[in-house]
Amino acid sequence: MGRFDRYMLSQLMVLFGFFSLVLVLIYWINRAVSLFDQLIADGQSATVFLEFTALSLPSVMRLALPLAAFASAVYVTNRMTTESELTVVQATGYSPFRLARPVMYFGLIVAVMMSALMHFLVPLSSARLVEREAEIAQNITARFLTEGRFLEPVNGVTFYIRDITPEGELRDVFLSDIRDADEQMTYTAAQAFLVRQDGATQLVMIDGMIQILRTADQRLFRTSFDDFAFNISSLMAEPRTGRRRETVIPTWELLNPTQALQDETNRSAAQLLATAHDRFSQSLLGAVAALLGFSALMVGSYSRFGVWRQIIFAIVLIIIVKAVETSGLRTARSDPELWFVAYLQCFVGFVMIWFLLFWASRPYLFKRRIPEGSAP
Numbered sequence: 001m002g003r004f005d006r007y008m009l010s011q012l013m014v015l016f017g018f019f020s021l022v023l024v025l026i027y028w029i030n031r032a033v034s035l036f037d038q039l040i041a042d043g044q045s046a047t048v049f050l051e052f053t054a055l056s057l058p059s060v061m062r063l064a065l066p067l068a069a070f071a072s073a074v075y076v077t078n079r080m081t082t083e084s085e086l087t088v089v090q091a092t093g094y095s096p097f098r099l100a101r102p103v104m105y106f107g108l109i110v111a112v113m114m115s116a117l118m119h120f121l122v123p124l125s126s127a128r129l130v131e132r133e134a135e136i137a138q139n140i141t142a143r144f145l146t147e148g149r150f151l152e153p154v155n156g157v158t159f160y161i162r163d164i165t166p167e168g169e170l171r172d173v174f175l176s177d178i179r180d181a182d183e184q185m186t187y188t189a190a191q192a193f194l195v196r197q198d199g200a201t202q203l204v205m206i207d208g209m210i211q212i213l214r215t216a217d218q219r220l221f222r223t224s225f226d227d228f229a230f231n232i233s234s235l236m237a238e239p240r241t242g243r244r245r246e247t248v249i250p251t252w253e254l255l256n257p258t259q260a261l262q263d264e265t266n267r268s269a270a271q272l273l274a275t276a277h278d279r280f281s282q283s284l285l286g287a288v289a290a291l292l293g294f295s296a297l298m299v300g301s302y303s304r305f306g307v308w309r310q311i312i313f314a315i316v317l318i319i320i321v322k323a324v325e326t327s328g329l330r331t332a333r334s335d336p337e338l339w340f341v342a343y344l345q346c347f348v349g350f351v352m353i354w355f356l357l358f359w360a361s362r363p364y365l366f367k368r369r370i371p372e373g374s375a376p
Contacts, residue, residue, distance in 0.1 A: 003106065004094075004102070005102040006102075007077065011076045012073065012102070012103065012106040013073035016072040018072075019067070019075075020064060023071075024060055024061055024064045027064055028053065028056070030051075030148065031053065031056050031325060032293040034115045035053055035231060037047060038195055042198035048132075051132065052132065055132070056129065057125070058122045058125045059120040059122055065117070066110075067284045067285055069106070069107065069290040069293075070104075070314075071293075073289070074289070074293040077298070078311065087162050095361050097139040097361065100353075103294040104291065107287030107290040110286030113285040113286070114284075114285065114286045118282050118283050119250075119251045119279055119360055123247065123249065123251075126245070126248045128249035130245065130248060130307075147162065147163055147273040148162065148163075154179075157176065157177050157179065157322035158174075160173070161173055163263075164187075168193065169193060170192040170193065171192075173187070173189045173190075173192040173208070174186075174188055175188075175290070176231070178276035181215065182215055183212055183214055184213040185213075186213070188208050189206060189207060189208030189228070189229070190207040192204060192205045193206075195229075201232050202232070205228045205229075206226065206227050207228065208228060208245075209222060209224045209225070210223045210225065210228070218299065243265065243266065249272075250263070254276035257272035263267070268333075268336075269336045270335055270338075273336050274329055276342065277340075281346055281353055285325075286344070288353070289349075291349075291350075291353045292321070292352060293318070294319060295356035295357050295360070296311075297311065297314060298357065299360050308313070320348075321349045328342055328343070328344035329341075331344075
């Protein structure tokens with residue numbers, strides 16, 4: 001690698017690290033806010049919140065790295081153009097294709113990082129996240145037993161516990177069930193315990209009373225009891241089935257979608273194949289974004305107003321590539337024989353890059369030439 005290549009690659013890597021950090025933090029904070037509302041409101045601890053945000057980090061990085069590669073390529077190219085560094089190097093005989101070599105090295109590094117994310121880290125973190133979500137959904141203590149607060153686990157049911165002893169005894173329990181419009185029931189008890197039996201969770205209340213309000217004639221019935229069992233399993237989140245999502249399945253398994261896998265994920269063979277090839281396509285997207293940002297800024301002549309037009313042009317091109325990605329992925333999911341359409345965004349991106357570099361190497365390609373012998 002030549003001295004210029006090392007210099008430009010170092011500049012790209014420094015800016016890539018900066019933009020990656022900023023974008024990951026933005027995406028991560030946005031994700032953390034939604035997780036905070038969901039988990040803390042359900043009574044989960046800060047440790048669980050930190051674990052969930054950490055597990056969501058690979059998915060956040062998958063979104064941020066291609067954008068960071070594009071932004072760093074645009075920024076470095078713009079700075080080197082403004083400071084005439086690229087102009088000096090071009091004067092020594094470097095063509096736009098030669099200048100793009102360090103950007104290509106940079107794109108390959110980003111592609112390797114994206115491959116590690118898409119094929120290993122994201123599926124592993126997603127699988128662990130699904131497992132933890134299932135555990136949380138079945139954790140009755142965290143979701144249902146919160147002392148000193150009125151909880152509404154489902155619409156029409158209000159639950160309150162004044163105190164929970166270290167032994168698991170619930171004191172001064174209040175349970176209101178108004179899901180039945182004809183009869184509204186209220187349970188109160190001095191003590192209660194949770195008992196797990198035959199896959200169901202029973203709230204065993206001791207020394208309490210049931211009040212039934214019949215709405216038709218507004219009559220109130222009251223019954224005292226020594227002990228009473230109330231099945232609260234219906235108030236908990238339904239346990240997850242053993243089905244896996246396609247996001248947690250390894251790539252090599254998605255590339256061979258058996259009938260059993262299709263039944264397990266409730267996805268067709270075309271959808272599973274498209275997901276697998278989309279992971280490869282997403283891995284190349286970082287290289288495409290970096291080269292596209294560099295190539296777009298190489299087009300056009302020098303202007304004292306800067307290269308803001310080329311920057312806008314580069315942003316438009318990356319939007320077009322993302323639009324092609326959406327269309328290609330939709331087509332690939334419709335027919336397993338059309339799996340190659342998932343790479344359409346990369347093909348279109350590389351065609352754009354080649355054309356832009358070809359155009360930059362021939363700046364008068366689309367300009368009208370003055371015939372020889374005519375007046376200037």
